[in-house]
Amino acid sequence: MLQGVLIYGFVNSVMLVLVAMGFNLTFGISGVANFAYGALYIMAGFTCWGLLNSLGLPYWLAAALSVAATALLAGLLFRFVLLRVRGLVISEVIATFGVGLAILELFRYFGFIGFEYTLPVWLDASFDVGETVVDAQRLLIVAVGALLTLFLWVFTRYTRTGRAFRGIAQDERTALTLGINADMVSAYAVAFGAGYAALAALVILPLGTIAVNEGYDVLVNALAVCIVGGLGSTVGVIVAGFLIGFAQVFTASYGETHWMMIVSLAALLIILLIKPSGLFGKQKELEERI
Amino acid sequence: MKRFSVYLMVLLAAGMMCAGPAIAAQELVLGVPSSLGFLEGKESLNAVNLAVAEINAAGGVKVAGKSLPFKVESIDIRDAAPGVPVPEALLGIEKLILEKKPTAMLVGPFRSEALMASLDLIAKHKVPLLGSIAMTPQTEAKIAKDPKYKYVFRTCLNARYFVGYLVGTMAFLHREFGFNKVYIMHQDVAWARITAKIVSGVLAQKLKMELLQIEAFPTGASDFSPALMKAKMKGADIILPIFDMPQSGTLVKQWKAMKVPAIMAGFISPAAGPAAWNTFDKKIGGMINCVFEIGNIPSQKYAPAAKFYQAYEKKYGKPIESGHGPAPAYASVYLLKEAIEKAGSADPDAIVKALEAADEVAAMGKVKFTPGHQVVYGNDPQKEASGCAFQWTDDGKRVIVFPPAIAEGKIKLPSWMKSKKK
Numbered sequence: 196m197l198q199g200v201l202i203y204g205f206v207n208s209v210m211l212v213l214v215a216m217g218f219n220l221t222f223g224i225s226g227v228a229n230f231a232y233g234a235l236y237i238m239a240g241f242t243c244w245g246l247l248n249s250l251g252l253p254y255w256l257a258a259a260l261s262v263a264a265t266a267l268l269a270g271l272l273f274r275f276v277l278l279r280v281r282g283l284v285i286s287e288v289i290a291t292f293g294v295g296l297a298i299l300e301l302f303r304y305f306g307f308i309g310f311e312y313t314l315p316v317w318l319d320a321s322f323d324v325g326e327t328v329v330d331a332q333r334l335l336i337v338a339v340g341a342l343l344t345l346f347l348w349v350f351t352r353y354t355r356t357g358r359a360f361r362g363i364a365q366d367e368r369t370a371l372t373l374g375i376n377a378d379m380v381s382a383y384a385v386a387f388g389a390g391y392a393a394l395a396a397l398v399i400l401p402l403g404t405i406a407v408n409e410g411y412d413v414l415v416n417a418l419a420v421c422i423v424g425g426l427g428s429t430v431g432v433i434v435a436g437f438l439i440g441f442a443q444v445f446t447a448s449y450g451e452t453h454w455m456m457i458v459s460l461a462a463l464l465i466i467l468l469i470k471p472s473g474l475f476g477k478q479k480e481l482e483e484r485i
Numbered sequence: 486m487k488r489f490s491v492y493l494m495v496l497l498a499a500g501m502m503c504a505g506p507a508i509a510a511q512e513l514v515l516g517v518p519s520s521l522g523f524l525e526g527k528e529s530l531n532a533v534n535l536a537v538a539e540i541n542a543a544g545g546v547k548v549a550g551k552s553l554p555f556k557v558e559s560i561d562i563r564d565a566a567p568g569v570p571v572p573e574a575l576l577g578i579e580k581l582i583l584e585k586k587p588t589a590m591l592v593g594p595f596r597s598e599a600l601m602a603s604l605d606l607i608a609k610h611k612v613p614l615l616g617s618i619a620m621t622p623q624t625e626a627k628i629a630k631d632p633k634y635k636y637v638f639r640t641c642l643n644a645r646y647f648v649g650y651l652v653g654t655m656a657f658l659h660r661e662f663g664f665n666k667v668y669i670m671h672q673d674v675a676w677a678r679i680t681a682k683i684v685s686g687v688l689a690q691k692l693k694m695e696l697l698q699i700e701a702f703p704t705g706a707s708d709f710s711p712a713l714m715k716a717k718m719k720g721a722d723i724i725l726p727i728f729d730m731p732q733s734g735t736l737v738k739q740w741k742a743m744k745v746p747a748i749m750a751g752f753i754s755p756a757a758g759p760a761a762w763n764t765f766d767k768k769i770g771g772m773i774n775c776v777f778e779i780g781n782i783p784s785q786k787y788a789p790a791a792k793f794y795q796a797y798e799k800k801y802g803k804p805i806e807s808g809h810g811p812a813p814a815y816a817s818v819y820l821l822k823e824a825i826e827k828a829g830s831a832d833p834d835a836i837v838k839a840l841e842a843a844d845e846v847a848a849m850g851k852v853k854f855t856p857g858h859q860v861v862y863g864n865d866p867q868k869e870a871s872g873c874a875f876q877w878t879d880d881g882k883r884v885i886v887f888p889p890a891i892a893e894g895k896i897k898l899p900s901w902m903k904s905k906k907k
Contacts, residue, residue: 196714196715196718199714199717199718200711200714203710203711203714207708303566306522308522308523308731309524309731309755310731310732310733310734310754310755310761310764311760311764312731313764313765313766315766316766319766321742321743321744327714328742328743328744329743330739330742330743402707402708402735402739403707403708403732403735404707404731404732404734404735404755406705406707406731406732408704408705409705409707412705444711447711447712448711448714448715451700451701452700452701452702452706452709452711452712453673453700453701453702453703455706455711456703
């Protein structure tokens, strides 16, 4: 049992890190708390499903197009909605939350409810890890989680756009004096974060079905992990993802599954009471944000 | 000139008022107020339309020397959708009654609370309702106690009969394979909670089976792996799921991927129809699922069920996917036709009287009503209406395995399980 709990706890933690990574990236660079994040996650799932089942596209193409479409929509959201309220935190939150709500409820209104909305697993097999049987999709999630984290690290250090991301994150005004277009880079950051959400959706959703309500759960989980880890801190996201991920699986395994969702909310409340900036949220050490 | 215009308007208005009943008398309106955006609602409406098309093609309903066609008027009352308050559903039902003036209503609300709340409304307007989705037995007690609620009938099974099928399947597994330890997993909603509670009581007290745990899952949960690990660790022989949320099909996928050595037998709504096989990546073989009414699944041993199932597939180009609703909705139209013809009028009280005396062969079995206006369900469709349990085979077929009267095959344990019977 313990071995199984540890393995599934590890996978669950990676899933949480994957889900929170995009949200954290967007906030860390552009300062935008993208509350439409959960809706973009679900939108990526439905887009891929539609391209696969309605247009009959091959999976790789449908997946690539859904990631691109999600990122593009998020970029447009920044350009046409967020740019107008840039710097007004409350307005940004209201705008992104409103857009997210509209996306999710429109899916519901147009009848995207049902068990038929599923994405195929990438690898169809199970493996024995000691006495525990683990399906290949979960192992793939771990691999993708590791790859995306590594990619983010490389991207922000060895590419021109990535360095611009860091520049904006460290000091937007100084970055401006160096010729970095802050609005453009922020738009890229919002789109990049949404792209990460879409990638997370494509690897995690095959474990279940694409459901509108999951958009809200994804947002709550992403928020919980980011706030516990410290908004904007990648290290914080990883640590918090593992803390909450293991706590959820231990709770479900030795207590009741029903309490799983409470774990992330309880962690959120506790950290806000004890250390509101989060475990690694050192607001003055801005390089920590990415 | 002005006076002439006024006379003309009065005459026209009077003419229009007279035209209403005259047109209404040319057809019998059937109202379908239900959650039409949901699979069971959509397919139940299709089943009603199929029966109406068949009846109209055969000459309609014979009333007082005339042959009148049925006409269907539907409204989406959305009561099954989260967050929709019961009064909104009631408004939808009343709108249908007032605007379309139906002779009777079919299918009805999804949620039991909406059905309970609509009893007074239906009593006020005296429009017979033959419901085929909501399952609370509480309506029966009210109908039996107070004659003003006599207009409400139910043609699908109620929660009590559903429990009977679940328990029957458990007893069958106990007898056949010596399985004794049961792990119940259910959705955390009222109907599933109550069902789990009643089933657990019966299993422990009457069948003397060992109940390992009852675990609730919030609606929307899609990761069941911790619970499956617990079931494995506790040595469960049977996992009994009770779910109707779309995500619940993944429970079977995860059970199969983790090779949990306990047979999955219970009710998972999304795994009831033929499309579930591809939807869940052909990973549901071995699972035993309940279908609430035969006819929603073709039975080789009961011809009317297969006939309805095939007629539905022919008309709509795709098979029935839901395990609950379409067959009794289809049967309801025929029951109503017979009742109107026997009563010789569309008078609601006469229709109710004729329905109470009904003894008809229908898609889900022989139909008779209890004093609480519930169709009697049992284990042999030749004698009573019937539900069933079927098993998904490893090549994607659904084989009825319970009750024995209509069983088409024997239960096969998954490759990683062994019988405990010596």
